[in-house]
Amino acid sequence: MYEKTIPKSDFAMLTESMLSDIALSVRNMTCFLLRVGVGFCPKLGGKIPMKRAVLYLRVSTVDQTTANQERELRQVAERAGWEIVRVYKDHGISGAKGRDKRPEFDRLIRDAAQRKFDMVMAWSVDRLGRSLQDLVAFLSELHALHIDLFLHQQGLDTTTPAGKAMFQMLGVFAEFERAIIQERVRAGLRRAKGEGKRLGRPRIAADLEKRILAALKAPGRTEGVRKIAKRFGVDPGTVQRISRPFDAAANVVAA
Numbered sequence: 001m002y003e004k005t006i007p008k009s010d011f012a013m014l015t016e017s018m019l020s021d022i023a024l025s026v027r028n029m030t031c032f033l034l035r036v037g038v039g040f041c042p043k044l045g046g047k048i049p050m051k052r053a054v055l056y057l058r059v060s061t062v063d064q065t066t067a068n069q070e071r072e073l074r075q076v077a078e079r080a081g082w083e084i085v086r087v088y089k090d091h092g093i094s095g096a097k098g099r100d101k102r103p104e105f106d107r108l109i110r111d112a113a114q115r116k117f118d119m120v121m122a123w124s125v126d127r128l129g130r131s132l133q134d135l136v137a138f139l140s141e142l143h144a145l146h147i148d149l150f151l152h153q154q155g156l157d158t159t160t161p162a163g164k165a166m167f168q169m170l171g172v173f174a175e176f177e178r179a180i181i182q183e184r185v186r187a188g189l190r191r192a193k194g195e196g197k198r199l200g201r202p203r204i205a206a207d208l209e210k211r212i213l214a215a216l217k218a219p220g221r222t223e224g225v226r227k228i229a230k231r232f233g234v235d236p237g238t239v240q241r242i243s244r245p246f247d248a249a250a251n252v253v254a255a
Helices: 010-036 067-080 103-113 132-144 161-194 206-216 225-232 236-243 245-254
Strands: 051-058 082-090 119-122 148-151
Touching: 051 067, 051 103, 067 082, 067 119, 082 103, 082 119, 103 132, 132 148, 148 161, 206 225, 206 236, 225 236
Parallel strands: 051 082, 051 119, 119 148
Antiparallel strands: none
């Protein structure tokens, strides 16, 4: 006797299809979660590479060493399953200096723009910079490039929900700091005006201004603004202002 095949009902077929979709979703989610380390992904049929991490190390004096920072960060990377692909070191450079004065930090940012790594690891927040605004600007640049940040001393890891929340709080504090600085500047300007002080660059001597004006009105003049400014030892903007007195007066009236 032949075995009788029982046709599937529409409900059974729908259930089977739903279970298949759920299994596929779970498998995709598993692959996504495994991207932080090494694991087997059925969809890709093999191992997923480790998250590529780089270390940024900095000391303020040439007598100090970055060995302790590097050892601790390498241990963290090993426990987390991150692959360290490069180490950036700035020796004897203060964190108060800008990006242009820190060659390795500048190289790190340029490499980040080229997506050469997935995470930046540093010993502490002050290794990246002393300014909160500079730090938030750096974090914002990493965030736009989808690159994470790990700070060992502060326990900040932007791959976690807590790390992302801390990142948002840093942005709030940076905005607060900018608002305070702006208000202090405006208050200082108001006080100076109230005391009758003249704002802006001090005016040059009247005799020197007359000589510059005479040079500008000289018949057959061949010298430009910059050459005249260099001859009299003043800024080109000063010569430009003297050459257009009516524009300057209009600006004063408008102010």
